[in-house]
Amino acid sequence: GAGVSQTPSNKVTEKGKYVELRCDPISGHTALYWYRQSLGQGPEFLIYFQGTGAADDSGLPNDRFFAVRPEGSVSTLKIQRTERGDSAVYLCASSPEGDYQPQHFGDGTRLSIL
């Protein structure tokens, strides 16, 4: 079956621009997570959705970052007024309903801010 799908795979934009990154989770998975991975480091948590609501957004670095999941499936991570420090790989993961389920990751979006 299809895995977690992320688009675009690469995004290059100028400092100050607005970007949207999309995540399509595995069908039927109720939990969705966003992580960010900088070069040479492990992924770091950004936000977690259970259904349509953000159950934990404590990892978002500042108010320029926002994410939505309006119908409980596809999610969009939105970054306003991008800065060079936002350059990273943004990873999305999903997991099935139920406690203590493994997370399955997409291939990520490589974001480069010039």
Next chain:
Amino acid sequence: GIQVEQSPPDLILQEGANSTLRCNFSDSVNNLQWFHQNPWGQLINLFYIPSGTKQNGRLSATTVATERYSLLYISSSQTTDSGVYFCAVCETSGSRLTFGEGTQLTVNP
């Protein structure tokens, strides 16, 4: 928050050698996963192993939850095993994964 330490940070092997990677964590967990990040950046699930032992081909993993560590064993290594191996854990009170810094494995032919 929970701390995750992986060792060694770097490992260079000849093809055919065996290796053991270690993950220590600082608190009780409800989820522990091992991942392989290949040179193209893809995170591949290896094991979901909050406790006990599992085997999949040349790879096996053991988690001793009471002593807060997990081990990943790679036997008869191949060049395609090269990449970064991450351990990630989820605290019993939460849902997010906290990753270690990874072990960079290079297998030479």
